[in-house]
Amino acid sequence: xxxxxxxxxxxxxxxxxxxxxxxxxxxxxxxxxxxxxxxxxxxxxxxxxxxxxxxxxxxxxxxxxxxxxxxxxxxxxxxxxxxxxxxxxxxxxxxxxxxxxxxxxxxxxxxx
Amino acid sequence: xxxxxxxxxxxxxxxxxxxxxxxxxxxxxxxxxxxxxxxxxxxxxxxxxxxxxxxxxxxxxxxxxxxxxxxxxxxxxxxxxxxxxxxxxxxxxxxxxxxxxxxxxxxxxxxxxx
Numbered sequence: 196x197x198x199x200x201x202x203x204x205x206x207x208x209x210x211x212x213x214x215x216x217x218x219x220x221x222x223x224x225x226x227x228x229x230x231x232x233x234x235x236x237x238x239x240x241x242x243x244x245x246x247x248x249x250x251x252x253x254x255x256x257x258x259x260x261x262x263x264x265x266x267x268x269x270x271x272x273x274x275x276x277x278x279x280x281x282x283x284x285x286x287x288x289x290x291x292x293x294x295x296x297x298x299x300x301x302x303x304x305x306x307x
Numbered sequence: 308x309x310x311x312x313x314x315x316x317x318x319x320x321x322x323x324x325x326x327x328x329x330x331x332x333x334x335x336x337x338x339x340x341x342x343x344x345x346x347x348x349x350x351x352x353x354x355x356x357x358x359x360x361x362x363x364x365x366x367x368x369x370x371x372x373x374x375x376x377x378x379x380x381x382x383x384x385x386x387x388x389x390x391x392x393x394x395x396x397x398x399x400x401x402x403x404x405x406x407x408x409x410x411x412x413x414x415x416x417x418x419x420x421x
Contacts, residue, residue, distance in 0.1 A: 201349075231412075238311070238398050238412030239350065283350060294340070294363060295410075299349030 198222050201284055201298030210307050214271040218284035218298045221265065225286040228260050229295060230269045233281045242282075243269065274305045309334065311401050311413035312381075319419045320389050328384040328416045332401030338362075339382040340410060341374055344396040356382060389420045 201218045208214055216230075226247055231239035243258040245251045251258045257270040267286070271278055281302050285295035312331040320326050332339050341353040355363040356376035367374065371389075376382040386393055396415045402408035 236415075238400075238414050240412065241409055244409065285350075293405075294352050294355060294366075296352075297342075297350040299347070 198296050199284065199286060199298040201301055203299055203301060205302040205304055207304045207306065208274055210274060210276060210305055212274050212305070214269075214274050214278070214303060214305075216269040216271075216282050216284075216301050216303070218267050218286075219265055220267075220286060220296075222286075222288065222296075223262075223265065224288035224290075225296075226289055227287045227293070227295070228258070228267050229285040229287075230256075230258055231283040231285060231297075233283060233300065235280075239283055271303075274303075276305050276307055279303055279305050311336075311399055311411055313397075313399050313413040313416050315416060316414060317417050317419070319421060321421050322390055323388050326386040326389050326393070326418055326420075328386075328397050328399075328418070330382040330384070330399030330401075330413060332382070332399075333403075333411055336401035336403050336411075338402045338405065338408070339376050340400045340402075341382075341384050342398045342400065344398060344415070350398065353384070386418075389418075391420045394418055394420045 199220045228245045230243040233239040248260045248262045255272045259268040281300040283300040284298040287293045287295040339356045342350045344350045352366040354374045371387045373385045398415045400410035400412045
């Protein structure tokens with residue numbers, strides 16, 4: 196079993212839809228949770244960063260962490276074609292070098 | 308403020324040659340990380356460096372791969388005697404103070420081994 200599992204998709208939705216992206220993980224030591232967006236042929240850029248459990252909202256994006264279920268989600272409201280990208284979850288544990296472990300990414304396509 | 312810079316953006320090498328990938332961190336950042344991305348495997352950590360020090364190289368293959376971040380100049384990821392399996396996108400990221408800080412990624416170098 197991989198430490199971080201993420202469905203690669205692709206996930207195709209119409210413009211304006213609510214998108215739900217998810218990751219599960221096995222390492223209960225993870226405390227820091229991140230979502231990155233990666234456009235084709237570009238480097239990942241950080242979208243959301245949360246510590247421990249709970250919700251965090253930033254504009255159209257909401258990140259949720261459920262540590263009891265080892266499950267994290269990213270919701271995108273009113274999705275736009277410009278949101279079409281690969282979304283990578285990442286998580287790290289305190290101690291050591293805090294290097295994040297990434298999911299393989301979910302490809303999202305928002306069509307007009 | 309320029310972001311993380313990587314060069315070359317594309318690199319083609321024949322089997323057995325050496326590949327040198329360069330990364331200039333964001334201004335004021337002293338921590339550099341190298342990752343490799345394969346289509347079916349996602350982003351995999353390779354090595355974490357500070358100026359003149361390797362902090363964590365747990366993701367580096369034991370042979371043919373090396374990395375440095377000298378006092379002056381960019382960080383270098385060096386792959387000796389490349390093989391076809393080394394073909395991938397290599398990303399560099401930097402952070403200002405420590406690995407608990409946000410990492411900012413460069414555009415990547417796409418290595419193709421013929």
